[in-house]
Amino acid sequence: MSIHLKISHPDKKLPSLKTDRGRLTWFSTVDHKQIGIMYLWLALFFFIIGGLEAMVMRIQLTVPESSLVAPEVYNQIFTMHGTTMIFLALMPVLLGLGVYFIPLMIGANEMAFPRLNAFSFWITCLGGILLYVSFFTGGAPAAGWFSYAPLSENQYSLTQGVDYYVIGLILTGMGSLGTALNFAVTVLTMRVKQMKLNMLPLFVWMSFINAFLILGAFPLLNAGLVMLLIDRQLDALFFLPSSGGSAILWQHFFWSFGHPEVYILILPAFGIISEVIPVYARKPIFGYSFIAASTVVIALLSFGVWGHHMFAVGMSNTLNGFFSAASFLIAIPTGIKVVNWIGTLYKGSIRFTTSMLFALLFLLNFTIGGLSGVSFAIVPVDWQLTDTYYVVAHLHYVFLGGTAFAAFAGIYYWFPKITGKLLSEKLGKWHCWLFVTGFNMTFLLQHVLGMLGMPRRVYTYFDYPYWAILNAISTIGAVIMFIAIGIFLWNIYATLKKAPSSESNPWQAHTLEWATPSPPNLKNFDVLPPVHSRRPLWDLNNPSKKDKKLN
Amino acid sequence: MKDIQFDNLGAISELFSYFLIVAAIILGLVIFYTLFFSWKYRKKSDQEVPEQIHDNRKIEYTVITLAFVITMTFLVFTIRAMNGVENIPKNSSPDLVITGHQWWWEAFYANSGVVTANEIHVPTGKKILIQFNSDDVIHSWWIPRLGRKMDLVPGMDNYLHVFIKDEGEYVGSCSEFCGAQHGLMRIRLIAHAPEDFEKWQESQSKPTVSSVNKLFQEGEKLFYSKTCISCHALSSKELTPDIGPNLAHFASRKYFLSNAFKNNSTNLEAWLDNPQKLKPNAKMPDLKLNETEIKALSFYLQKLK
Numbered sequence: 001m002s003i004h005l006k007i008s009h010p011d012k013k014l015p016s017l018k019t020d021r022g023r024l025t026w027f028s029t030v031d032h033k034q035i036g037i038m039y040l041w042l043a044l045f046f047f048i049i050g051g052l053e054a055m056v057m058r059i060q061l062t063v064p065e066s067s068l069v070a071p072e073v074y075n076q077i078f079t080m081h082g083t084t085m086i087f088l089a090l091m092p093v094l095l096g097l098g099v100y101f102i103p104l105m106i107g108a109n110e111m112a113f114p115r116l117n118a119f120s121f122w123i124t125c126l127g128g129i130l131l132y133v134s135f136f137t138g139g140a141p142a143a144g145w146f147s148y149a150p151l152s153e154n155q156y157s158l159t160q161g162v163d164y165y166v167i168g169l170i171l172t173g174m175g176s177l178g179t180a181l182n183f184a185v186t187v188l189t190m191r192v193k194q195m196k197l198n199m200l201p202l203f204v205w206m207s208f209i210n211a212f213l214i215l216g217a218f219p220l221l222n223a224g225l226v227m228l229l230i231d232r233q234l235d236a237l238f239f240l241p242s243s244g245g246s247a248i249l250w251q252h253f254f255w256s257f258g259h260p261e262v263y264i265l266i267l268p269a270f271g272i273i274s275e276v277i278p279v280y281a282r283k284p285i286f287g288y289s290f291i292a293a294s295t296v297v298i299a300l301l302s303f304g305v306w307g308h309h310m311f312a313v314g315m316s317n318t319l320n321g322f323f324s325a326a327s328f329l330i331a332i333p334t335g336i337k338v339v340n341w342i343g344t345l346y347k348g349s350i351r352f353t354t355s356m357l358f359a360l361l362f363l364l365n366f367t368i369g370g371l372s373g374v375s376f377a378i379v380p381v382d383w384q385l386t387d388t389y390y391v392v393a394h395l396h397y398v399f400l401g402g403t404a405f406a407a408f409a410g411i412y413y414w415f416p417k418i419t420g421k422l423l424s425e426k427l428g429k430w431h432c433w434l435f436v437t438g439f440n441m442t443f444l445l446q447h448v449l450g451m452l453g454m455p456r457r458v459y460t461y462f463d464y465p466y467w468a469i470l471n472a473i474s475t476i477g478a479v480i481m482f483i484a485i486g487i488f489l490w491n492i493y494a495t496l497k498k499a500p501s502s503e504s505n506p507w508q509a510h511t512l513e514w515a516t517p518s519p520p521n522l523k524n525f526d527v528l529p530p531v532h533s534r535r536p537l538w539d540l541n542n543p544s545k546k547d548k549k550l551n
Numbered sequence: 552m553k554d555i556q557f558d559n560l561g562a563i564s565e566l567f568s569y570f571l572i573v574a575a576i577i578l579g580l581v582i583f584y585t586l587f588f589s590w591k592y593r594k595k596s597d598q599e600v601p602e603q604i605h606d607n608r609k610i611e612y613t614v615i616t617l618a619f620v621i622t623m624t625f626l627v628f629t630i631r632a633m634n635g636v637e638n639i640p641k642n643s644s645p646d647l648v649i650t651g652h653q654w655w656w657e658a659f660y661a662n663s664g665v666v667t668a669n670e671i672h673v674p675t676g677k678k679i680l681i682q683f684n685s686d687d688v689i690h691s692w693w694i695p696r697l698g699r700k701m702d703l704v705p706g707m708d709n710y711l712h713v714f715i716k717d718e719g720e721y722v723g724s725c726s727e728f729c730g731a732q733h734g735l736m737r738i739r740l741i742a743h744a745p746e747d748f749e750k751w752q753e754s755q756s757k758p759t760v761s762s763v764n765k766l767f768q769e770g771e772k773l774f775y776s777k778t779c780i781s782c783h784a785l786s787s788k789e790l791t792p793d794i795g796p797n798l799a800h801f802a803s804r805k806y807f808l809s810n811a812f813k814n815n816s817t818n819l820e821a822w823l824d825n826p827q828k829l830k831p832n833a834k835m836p837d838l839k840l841n842e843t844e845i846k847a848l849s850f851y852l853q854k855l856k
C-alpha cells in the first residue's frame with residue numbers, strides 16, 4: 001500500500017467555508033494547503049490572545065505601585081503571554097507557512113506524510129486548548145514560561161496550572177516534532193527531479209535545517225516536562241533539592257531546549273527574509289551559499305549555548321567560559337546573514353511594498369536584538385543585566401522585531417498566493433509604520449529600564465528615578481502596536497471580502513509556488529516550468545538574463 | 552590570593568561601555584547601508600532589470616574574519632573580567648550568610664551569631680564574603696550599584712565578595728521570579744563605617760528590651776498567645792523555624808515586609824489587621840485581631856529596638 005494519498009479530483013478547487021460541506025472537510029482534510037491555512041488562523045488567534053495579555057501587563061505597569069491587577073493574576077498573565085506567543089503564535093505561524101509553501105516551492109503536490117501533517121496540526125491545537133482550559137480549573141500556570149523548579153513543584157504552585165502547562169506543551173511539542181519530521185522527509189524525497197539540494201529556495205532550506213533543530217531540541221523539553229509531571233503527580237523528586245533532587249537540573253533541561261528554540265523561531269524567519277528581499281530588489285539573494293552554510297553553523301552551535309541563560313546560578317568559571325565562547329561564536333554566522341541581506345539590496349531595483357518594508361525594518365530591529373544578545377555572552381555584563389528589563393527588551397527585539405516582522409513580511413508577500421487577493425497596501429503601510437513606531441517605543445527604552453535596575457516579572461514597582469516615565473512611554477507604545485494590529489485584522493477582513501482579482505504572480509516572484517494559479521487548486525501542479533536555477537520563474541520571465549544554471 | 556579589592560561594578564561598566572561602542576558602530580553601519588541602498592537603488596522604472604550579482608567572496612571572508620577578531624577579543628576581555636570578579640577562595644568561611652525565603656531575606660552574621668531579616672548591615676572598607684542559599688525556591692540577589700547578581704539556589708551554596716567604599720543605603724531587588732510576591736521582594740543593604748557597624752552589631756546582640764508599660768506587656772502577651780512566636784523568633788541569636796522573619800530589634804528597621812513598606816504604626820496596623828490585603832499570598836495568616844489587640848501588638852513591636 002502506498003503511503004501517499006491519492007487525490008481523486010485534482011482540478012477541484014480548494015474547499016472554502018462557502019462550498020457545500022466545506023466546513024466539515026476542514027476537519028478531515030489532509031491537504032497541506034488547508035492545514036497550512038488552519039495553522040495560520042491558529043497562530044493569529046493566539047497572537048491576539050497573547051497580545052491582549054501583553055496589554056493587561058502594560059496597563060498594570062503604566063504607573064508605579066499600581067494595584068489594578070493582583071499579583072497572582074499578573075503572574076498567570078505573564079506566564080501565559082510567554083507560553084502562548086512562543087508555542088502557539090510564533091511556532092504555528094512559521095510551521096504553517098512551511099506546511100503551506102514547502103511542497104509548493106519544491107514542486108510537490110503534497111507533503112510526504114499528509115496524515116501525520118493533519119495529526120501534527122490537531123495535536124498542536126489540542127495542546128493550546130488544554131493550556132487555556134487551566135484558567136477554568138482554578139488558575140493558569142504562574143511559574144513563568146520557563147517554569148523554574150522548585151517554584152513549579154507542588155509545594156509552590158498549588159493550582160493545576162503547571163500540570164496543564166506540562167501536558168499542553170508536550171502535545172504541542174509532539175505536533176512540532178511530527179511537522180519537523182514531515183518537513184525533513186518532504187524536502188529529501190518530494191522535490192521536483194531537477195531541483196538539487198543546493199537549488200532549494202532559502203525558506204525551504206532554512207525550514208529543512210530547522211526540522212533537525214526541532215527533532216533535536218523538543219525531546220529535551222519533553223523529557224524535562226515528563227520529569228516535572230512525575231514530580232507533581234507521582235511525588236518523585238527530580239527537581240526538589242530538599243529531598244535530594246536538583247533545582248538546576250530543570251534549568252539545564254529547559255534551556256538545552258530553550259536556546260535551540262530561539263533559533264527554531266528565527267531560522268524560518270531568516271528564510272522568509274531571504275525570499276522577500278530578492279523578489280522586491282529584482283536580484284538573486286547575495287551570497288546564497290554563505291547564508292545556507294551559516295544556517296548549518298547556527299544549528300550546530302545552538303545546542304552549545306544554553307548555559308548563557310544560567311550565568312547567575314553559580315556555575316564554575318570553566319563552564320561560564322565555554323558557554324561564553326559558544327555564544328560569541330554564534331553571533332558570527334548570524335551577522336553574516338545581515339551582511340548578505342544588505343548586499344542583496346546593492347544595485348537592485350527596490351520596490352517598497354508593505355512586505356519589503358517589513359523585511360527592511362526586520363533588518364534594523366533584528367540587528368538591535370542580535371547585538372544586545374551578544375552582550376549576554378560577556379559573562380560579567382550578563383551577571384549585571386540578566387533577569388532585568390534589558391532582557392525583556394532584547395528578547396522582544398528578537399521575537400517581535402525579528403520573527404514577527406518577518407512573519408508579517410511573509411504574510412503580505414504570500415497572502416495573494418493563498419487567497420488570490422492582494423492585501424491593501426495602504427492599510428498595510430499604516431500597519432507597518434504604526435507597528436514599528438509602537439514597537440520601538442515600547443521596547444527600546446526597556447533596555448534603559450534594565451540598566452537602571454528594574455527586574456523582570458514584577459507585578460509592580462516603586463517610583464525610582466525615571467522608572468515611571470519610561471514605563472508610561474512603554475505602555476503608550478504598546479497601545480500603538482495594538483492599534484496597528486487592529487488595522488492588520490481589518491485589512492485581512494476587508495480583503496477576504498473582496499472578489500479574487502490578482503494575477504497568479506503579482507510580485508513577479510521567482511520561485512515555484514507562483515507557477516500555479518493563486519489560490520492553487522487541490523492538486524498543486526499540473527505542469528511545472530523547467531527548473532535549472534534557483535529562480536525558475538525569473539528564467540521564464542527574463543530569458544535574456546537567466547540565472548546561474550545549476551543542473 | 553590578592554587582597555586588592557576588585558571593583559565589580561567598575562569592571563562590568565567598563566566592559567559594557569566597550570561593548571556599547573562596538574555595537575553602536577555595527578548598528579550604525581547596518582542602519583546606514585540599509586537606508587542608503589534602499590534609497591539609492593529604489594525602483595527607477597518597471598522595466599529596469601538590475602545587474603544580477605550573486606556574491607562576492609572577498610567581502611564575505613573579510614566580514615567573517617573581522618567578526619571573528621572582534622568576538623574573540625571580547626571573549627578574552629570577558630574571561631579576564633570574569634576571573635577578576637569571581638574570586639572565591641576554596642574552603643572559605645563566610646562573614647555573612649543570606650538565605651532567601653518566600654518573600655524575605657534572612658541574614659546570619661557568622662562571627663557574632665546575630666540573626667536579622669531584610670535590613671542587612673555591612674561595614675565599609677572591608678571585603679566581606681557572603682554565602683547565599685535558599686530555603687524554598689530560587690531567588691536572586693541583586694543590588695545594581697554593587698554589580699553582579701547571584702542566585703540563591705536551594706541545596707546549593709553560592710559565594711560573593713562584596714566591598715563597599717562609601718557609607719549609605721544600597722537598594723536592590725530579588726531578580727529571579729520566585730512566586731506571587733517576587734515584585735515586592737526588595738533588598739536594602741546599609742553600609743556603615745566599621746565602628747558604627749560594630750555598634751550596630753552589639754546593639755543587635757543585646758536581648759530584647761522589656762518594659763513595665765501596660766500596652767507593651769499586653770502586646771508581648773498577645774505575641775505568645777496569638778502564636779506569633781511559633782513563626783517569628785524574638786531573639787537575635789536564634790535561627791528560627793524558616794517561616795517568618797526574626798523580629799528581634801524589629802523597631803530598629805526602617806522598613807518591613809521585605810523592605811516594601813515603611814515601618815510605622817499605620818502600616819504595621821494595616822498589616823496586622825489584614826495581611827493579605829497589604830501583601831497578597833504572603834504566608835502571614837489573618838489572625839482575626841480586634842482593634843485593641845492590633846494597637847497593643849503594634850505598640851509592642853514598635854518598641855523592640
